[in-house]
Amino acid sequence: MNAALEQSALTIGVAFIEATMRTATPLALAASGELVVERTGMINIGLEGIILTGAFASLVGATHGGIAAGFVAAAAGGMLIALLFALVTLWAHGDQIVTGMALTLLALGATGTLYRTAYGATGAALSIPTSGPMPIPILSRIPLLGPALFAQPPVAYAAIVVVLMLWWWLSRTHAGLALRAIGESPDAAEAAGIPVRRYRLGAALFGGVMGGLAGGALVLAQAGTFAEGMSAGRGFIAIAIVVLGRWSAIGVAFAALLFGSTTALQYLAQAIGLAVPYQLFLALPYALTLAALAGIGGRVTPPAVLAKIE
């Protein structure tokens, strides 16, 4: 291999890892939230709508108050949908799956309508501040891996911190233990004095914040713009990631990276000049999710009461 070829192979490798991290970030954020939700025995299919709402809210926030305001708005938007979910399922005892579907539909309609009303049908000229890479001083100078891993937008580092804190919280704290107990047996937890509904409300809202931030990351650190329906199934992929990560925070992080890499394959194939229909790569993350779910089917243990409230 001559030097020039070697250099371009390296560049492609760096681009691949960098793209993996970038696409994995929103997935890891959303899946971390859903992990906590599912650990209390609930499942929120409305995550797709939460991400979409977060994405739109971040657009509104960032146009008015910059990037930080964008992320705050994203978290608030996601939390609003999650609050609806909690009210309908925990207080009105609605079916979780149907409620989640309805909330996704609601988010699709509401963001689409508001976007077209506020920004016009085209919105193409829309430009918002985006969050650029924030290289970490020394680490980012490591050859090859440095620029790939340590020159990410801040939200990527935040995702890593969230995952680690979540792992610690779930496995090492009293409250984390209580939360997990609810998912295994809400009746026993209730009898032991754990306020089940309050925990579930908290979990749902946390899921909303994380899903909203995932939407914010999509807009502010990835696309740089909003498009109707831009969540494109990421909410459902995140739910699959929770299964693949076997309901553990660290597992979820690795599963998110796996899915980030399938999306990044697309760029890799383009760089190599592979003559394959581009739709194949677009469909790949969804197909691989299915394959992975089938691969681990029956060998994982979900929280005992998942989606079975009352």
Added chain:
Amino acid sequence: MNRRSLLVAARALAIIVLVAAAVPILLELLGFAPPPALRALLVGSIGSFDALVSATLVRVTPLMLTGLAVAVAFRAGVFNIGAEGQLLTGAACAAAVGLAGRGSLPGAIALPFELIAGAIGGASWAAIAAVLRARFRVLEVISTILLNFIALYLVSYLVRGPLQEPLHIYPQSEALPADARLPRVIAGSRLHAGFPLAIATAMILWWYVRFTAGGFRLRVVGANPDAARSAGEIDVARMTIIAFLVSGALAGLAGAIEVTGVTFALYENISPGYGYTGIAVALLARLGPLAVIPSAMLFGALEAGATAMQRDAGVPSVVVSIAEAAIILGLVVLSRVSVVTGAGRRGSEREAPEGEDA
């Protein structure tokens, strides 16, 4: 009609009235003048014979079939959210068969083949989710949604690849020959024979669910799989797969009817979300096949009216999704029994014995 079903109908009606009352407020909040928007909505959906037949009923047809698809699945405890993808694969298969038979098959023969191909295409797509659930315990809520996205990209590939029109300019297939299309049932309108076909399908399904042993098994499996297995000696796994296949076939038929009755060619955007709206249709009908007919009429009118509202009053048509979501949420909150199984609030107990929640 007994007292209970009257109550159910009254509640559904109350929710519709509430949502209808909320629409003008919503429009006002968004900064649109409600009167012209609402006028456009009504005129565009039921304001004239032409609007009713060519706009509303043409949309009601696929909604009836996807609504039935969802109703059959949910009845059996199968959360098929994949009607959209099954509709797309059905449409693709129907178009492929219709175009392949061009010049060799007379229309009278090609047409039934197209519809059957559509049903098989939809059923095969649903079969993937059925196998994943039966064999690998993959929750179908997730698998069917993922399959929707894959179907979308599959059609996107087909209309730019193997099925693209011969000039290779537009992302669409060649048009079906005139005799391989569904005939119009009202001259001068866009209403095609798919509409009476969908009505007939609803009636057959109603009769089947209500009066046959198979229909009884379907209902029992959905309501209480444990009892079905132990007391009724019903093969729950088999019934589940049958429900998947029938559901997929109905959605696939909807796709085939769109291709042969409305668009006459395969397009990427052949469905504006008929598969997803079908869920709302089925829930409002409380999973009753006959009730799917008026339910689909309501949503069809809503979507036809929304298109007119966007054209004539500048209100984005996606606003109907908000109304649809509000109707579903209203049903979920107000129904005292589970909208899904009709068997009390027991969440997804039906899935517990087989552990498909994973």
